[in-house]
Each structure stands twice: as C-alpha cells, then as structure tokens.
Amino acid sequence: MYGLIKEAGIRPLKYVVEDPGKYFAIVEAAGAVDISLGIKLGVQYSLWGGSVINLGTKKHKDKYFEGIDSLDYPGCFAMTELHHGSNVQGLQTVATFDPITDEFIINTPSDGAIKWWIGNAAVHGKFASVFAKLMLPAQDAKGVSDMGVHAFIVPLRDLKTHQELPGIEIHDCGHKMCPWDGKYTSSLPTINKRFAATLGELVGGRVSLASSSTSILKVANAIAIRYSLLRQQFGPPNQPEVSILDYQSQQHKLMPMLASTYAFHFATSYLVEIYSQMKTTHAEQLVGDVHGLSAGLKAYVTSYTAKSLSVCREACGGHGYAAVNRFGILRNDHDIFQTFEGDNTVLLQQVAADLLKQYKQKFQGGTLAVTWNYLRESMNTYLSQPNPVTARWEGVEHLRDPKFQLDAFRYRTSRLLQKSHIESVILAKFIETVEKYPPKPRLQNIPSFFISF
Ligand SMILES: Cc1cc2nc3c(=O)[nH]c(=O)nc-3n(C[C@H](O)[C@H](O)[C@H](O)COP(=O)(O)OP(=O)(O)OC[C@H]3O[C@@H](n4cnc5c(N)ncnc54)[C@H](O)[C@@H]3O)c2cc1C
Incomplete structure (x- = not known):
C-alpha cells in the first residue's frame, strides 16, 4: 500500500502544516476509494506526522519531516495501552531521564501498560510517538515528580534491515535531540495545562475523521439512491413496475439522510476552514472552539454514518448484501471511526461539560x-x-x-x-x-x- 502512495508521488505532510484543507481532501478522496488506505494515510501523516510537527521542537521537525513525508520513516502514534484508552491521564508507561547517558528511558512497568492498538506498528512502523508519564527527580531530591503525559519519539526498527531494535519497549530517541541541562522547563505551569496542550494539538485527527466519515456517507448515499432509482418492484396492473425510490418508505429512509449528508458536508468544510485558521493564527478562542466543534462533529457524524450504512444496505435489499456493492466493507471499515481518536460517548461528554461551563460563566x-x-x-x-x-x-x-x-x-x-x-x-x-x-x-x-x- 505504501508502495502505491510512493509511486503516486503523494507528499502531503506540508499540507498538514500549510493548508490542512488540501490535506483533508487527499485523505477523504483516498478513503472514498478504500477506507483502509485513508486510515493508513491518517496514521502516517495526521497521527505520527502531526504529533512530530505539533508537539516536537524545530529539531524534531528538521530531522523527521522529510522522512515522514517521503514514507522512508513510517511511524505510529502510541498512546493507548491495554488498561487505558479514553482515560489518557491514567497511562502507565513511564519516561525517566538518565543524566549519565543523556537518555530518556521509556519503560513499560506492567502488562496493563503495554501499548495496544497501535496502527502501523505491526508491519511498517520504524518509529513511534510514545506517550508516557514523565517522572523527574523532585526538586528536594526526596523522590520523583510526575510531570504528566508527554510524547517521545521512539525508534522501533532498524532503518536498513527493518529488524526490531533490542529492548524495543524502552528505547528512546537518543542524545541527538535537545541536550539536557538538568532543568525541566515548560511554559505551562500545571500538569492539567500541559495535558490539555498535548491533546489540544491533536484535534487534526478528529477533523480528518469527521470529514472522511462524511465522505463515506456520500459514497453510501450515492450507491443506495442510484440503485433505488434503477430498481423496480411492483406497479399498477398491466403497467411497468415502478422505481423503488417512488415509495414513500424508501424516500423516508434515504432523503433525510441525503439532506444530512449535505449538512455534514458544509459543517465539516467549515470545521476544516476554522481548523486551518487556528493553525495559522493560534488564537486562543479559536483553539477552544475548534476543540469543542471537532469533538462534537466527530462523534455525531461518525455515529450517524455508522447507522446509515446499515440503512443503505437494507434499502438495496438482497443486492445490498453482495460484496460487490461495497456496503459490507464500508460498514466494517468505518465502524471503528466511532471509537478511535476518542470514543464517541466520552467525546460528547467533553462537549457537554464544556458547554455547561461556558453557560455557567456567561x-x-x-x-x-x-x-x-x-x-x-x-x-x-x-x-x-x-x-x-x-x-x-x-x-x-x-x-x-x-x-x-x-x-x-x-x-x-x-x-x-x-x-x-x-x-x-x-x-x-x-x-x-x-x-x-x-x-x-x-x-x-x-x-x-x-x-x-
Ligand atoms: C482498530 C483500532 C486502531 C487504533 N489505533 C490507535 C493508534 O494508532 N494509536 C493509539 O494510541 N490508539 C489507537 N486505538 C485506540 C483507541 O483510540 C481507543 O480504543 C479509544 O480511545 C477508546 O479507548 P478504549 O478502547 O480503552 O475504550 P474504553 O475507554 O475502555 O471505553 C469502553 C467503553 O466505556 C465507555 N466509557 C469510557 N469512559 C467513560 C466515561 N467516563 N463515561 C461513560 N462511558 C465511558 C465508552 O463509551 C466505551 O463504550 C485504536 C483502536 C482500534 C480499535
């Protein structure tokens, strides 16, 4: 699959930074042909590439941008663990700093902390952005301080041989990164603020999922409505059978869905637009709005599409069940959109909490x-x-x-x-x-x- 993307000469990473609208259009177009290709692009460029660009320093960007863009550095976004998914603050992987070797040591202290569900890791990944709790020696040297969840670039495989590196769970990105002067600095004073900033940079994935899900809904609509126009069943005596789209029950199934698809198209286009503005202006108010809107739209659109794929399948009767008509694969591949990049229920709770907070403040x-x-x-x-x-x-x-x-x-x-x-x-x-x-x-x-x- 990566061979195909390379051959096509697609180099979208700069769009992730400069023109997110173009980037989302590429992912959307790829996903409309093959959802897994869209997801693969999303993992490489939004998640792995996005985490390096948004959370990394200039050094990280200089070092990894070209390799990520050209696919020489396929990578992963390693946040979820066996015991913690939605509750990111509960992650158990630990990062400690070793001043003697000038290295971060990433450790998986228990089976529950094993990184789980990590896309691109099984076959292609050479690196991963690993999310871990950063533990530093306490100021008074009496113990360690938990500085909250941070992201670390961890090499997974040898670049030439593609062999897994020894002790892979505890590798760090080496002393080529910023030298360590023994002082932890962050412009953000509290764990909660740092946590919000870390996650806040990752809304791009949700924007991408909302627009890709809309694209899949468009595909399903087109298949079901075209089929309903051509398919004829029953009719007045001695006259040609009528198109099934003439039946009110069929219209009730498909027309509100078509209207919603248009609404989602405009809503997600707007979301992409304000996300792009946010990336260039970094205006605080816009950051908050994009965060809330992307969480809400991702949850709403992906849940709606998941249900609608079944409605479209049924609307095409037995032929909807034939693999050639794509509903099976669309339904299976889209299903996980409801869970990854934030479980829909949890995302809606976040939106509700935010709205209530604003309401109270007002x-x-x-x-x-x-x-x-x-x-x-x-x-x-x-x-x-x-x-x-x-x-x-x-x-x-x-x-x-x-x-x-x-x-x-x-x-x-x-x-x-x-x-x-x-x-x-x-x-x-x-x-x-x-x-x-x-x-x-x-x-x-x-x-x-x-x-x-
Ligand atoms: C195919 C696939 C690919 C993935 N790719 C990646 C990847 O590349 N990188 C990565 O880091 N992660 C990845 N994930 C992980 C994904 O992001 C998590 O599965 C997701 O965040 C949900 O977490 P969880 O599975 O632990 O579910 P849980 O958090 O355990 O949720 C289980 C259920 O509990 C409910 N629930 C949880 N908390 C609450 C609450 N507070 N109130 C009410 N209900 C609640 C949820 O609604 C859900 O129904 C992937 C997952 C899958 C399945």
Whole structure:
C-alpha cells in the first residue's frame, strides 16, 4: 500500500502544516476509494506526522519531516495501552531521564501498560510517538515528580534491515535531540495545562475523521439512491413496475439522510476552514472552539454514518448484501471511526461539560440567578426578533429562510443547554445531600430480582 502512495508521488505532510484543507481532501478522496488506505494515510501523516510537527521542537521537525513525508520513516502514534484508552491521564508507561547517558528511558512497568492498538506498528512502523508519564527527580531530591503525559519519539526498527531494535519497549530517541541541562522547563505551569496542550494539538485527527466519515456517507448515499432509482418492484396492473425510490418508505429512509449528508458536508468544510485558521493564527478562542466543534462533529457524524450504512444496505435489499456493492466493507471499515481518536460517548461528554461551563460563566451567580439571567437574555434575544420561532409562520419562504433556520437552531440549543444545566445542578445538589445525610440501607424493600441482578 505504501508502495502505491510512493509511486503516486503523494507528499502531503506540508499540507498538514500549510493548508490542512488540501490535506483533508487527499485523505477523504483516498478513503472514498478504500477506507483502509485513508486510515493508513491518517496514521502516517495526521497521527505520527502531526504529533512530530505539533508537539516536537524545530529539531524534531528538521530531522523527521522529510522522512515522514517521503514514507522512508513510517511511524505510529502510541498512546493507548491495554488498561487505558479514553482515560489518557491514567497511562502507565513511564519516561525517566538518565543524566549519565543523556537518555530518556521509556519503560513499560506492567502488562496493563503495554501499548495496544497501535496502527502501523505491526508491519511498517520504524518509529513511534510514545506517550508516557514523565517522572523527574523532585526538586528536594526526596523522590520523583510526575510531570504528566508527554510524547517521545521512539525508534522501533532498524532503518536498513527493518529488524526490531533490542529492548524495543524502552528505547528512546537518543542524545541527538535537545541536550539536557538538568532543568525541566515548560511554559505551562500545571500538569492539567500541559495535558490539555498535548491533546489540544491533536484535534487534526478528529477533523480528518469527521470529514472522511462524511465522505463515506456520500459514497453510501450515492450507491443506495442510484440503485433505488434503477430498481423496480411492483406497479399498477398491466403497467411497468415502478422505481423503488417512488415509495414513500424508501424516500423516508434515504432523503433525510441525503439532506444530512449535505449538512455534514458544509459543517465539516467549515470545521476544516476554522481548523486551518487556528493553525495559522493560534488564537486562543479559536483553539477552544475548534476543540469543542471537532469533538462534537466527530462523534455525531461518525455515529450517524455508522447507522446509515446499515440503512443503505437494507434499502438495496438482497443486492445490498453482495460484496460487490461495497456496503459490507464500508460498514466494517468505518465502524471503528466511532471509537478511535476518542470514543464517541466520552467525546460528547467533553462537549457537554464544556458547554455547561461556558453557560455557567456567561450567567454568573447561583442557580436561581443563572436561570433568571438566562431567561432575561433569552427574552431579549428571541422575543424581540421580527420572526421568532414562536410566531409559527408556515410559509415556504419563511421556513426556507436561513436566518429563521439559524434562529431556530440557536433557540433549541439554548433551551437544551438551560434544561441540562438545571438538571445537572439538581443532580449535583441531590448527590451532595445524599453524601451529607446518607440514607439508611433499605435493601429489604427492593425486589429480589434487582438484588440478584
Ligand atoms: C482498530 C483500532 C486502531 C487504533 N489505533 C490507535 C493508534 O494508532 N494509536 C493509539 O494510541 N490508539 C489507537 N486505538 C485506540 C483507541 O483510540 C481507543 O480504543 C479509544 O480511545 C477508546 O479507548 P478504549 O478502547 O480503552 O475504550 P474504553 O475507554 O475502555 O471505553 C469502553 C467503553 O466505556 C465507555 N466509557 C469510557 N469512559 C467513560 C466515561 N467516563 N463515561 C461513560 N462511558 C465511558 C465508552 O463509551 C466505551 O463504550 C485504536 C483502536 C482500534 C480499535
């Protein structure tokens, strides 16, 4: 597969930096032909290449850029471990610094810390960005300090013979990297801030998955809708059979999906656009917005596509099951999009937490004040508009007016946010009260089924 990419002369790494829109278009196009090729490109350029470019220093970039771009240095992104995936702060691989040899020592202290699921490692990888907890001697020399999760470039295989290097789990990237002056420095003061910066640089993978998933949805839509136009079943007596797309049930399956595909196309194009802006301006507000939007869209789009692939398969009847029509391979290869680069449930929780935090910040004060301020702002915003959602105008012109549609979405978002905020406050209060005044055990009142369950 790498041979094919090399032969085609594709060198996309500079686009990861200079023009992410072009890079995502290449991955999207490759993924539409063969999802595994798109994933392979993503691992090499977004994950391995992206981690070197975004987390590395100038030295790393100078040393690895060309090799990564030309595929002479196939590499991996080694974050997940056997015992920890979503919970990255729980990683157990440890990096310690040995001042005598001037080396970082990467150690896998237990079986649970074994790097797991690492794409590109099994066959091609010559290097890996290994994520490990950096432990440094404590200032008072009484022990060690946990500096949080950092990324380390670890050589995996001999560049010429391709043989695995000895003691591969504990190799470091050698003293050719920055010399060590015995002082740990970081512009970010706390573990949490460093952690956020490390992960924040990696949103590119989520942007790429959201747009690749949309591309796969386009492919599935095209196959199912074209087939539905050509396939004919039943019809009026003594007349030709009708196209199955003329049946309302078929339209209900496929048309909202087509509309969503368009919406995802525009939404992910917008995401790519603001991601590109973020890469050039590094504006703080933009970093936060891209982080939230990429997590939310990645989760929403990939879950939607995963479900829709089954709907498309069914919409094509028995022929949808034939391998030649591609639904099997699309469904299998796309399925993991819901888990890697962040499990969808966990990503949505992050988005919800972020929205609630913003909501609270916007309306400072206790629960009642927040709610009152919210209502006052809602009234000002929505009720003063000439065509608020509540006007219930039904004319085509009004319903198709993008301004009305945007207002309707804003209104719904605010309502949901307010509802979630109140529910989360009530739940927090409930938990706080239960913790303060623990209820007496009442197991005897619970039906035995629940106890045994
Ligand atoms: C094919 C494949 C390729 C991969 N490639 C790479 C790679 O190249 N590099 C790499 O580093 N990793 C890679 N991964 C790992 C991937 O990123 C992780 O699988 C992913 O982050 C999820 O972690 P996990 O598998 O530990 O799931 P878990 O975190 O154990 O999640 C299991 C379930 O628990 C739920 N859950 C977890 N936490 C919560 C919570 N707080 N609240 C509610 N529910 C929760 C999740 O929703 C999920 O349903 C790959 C995985 C696969 C399968």
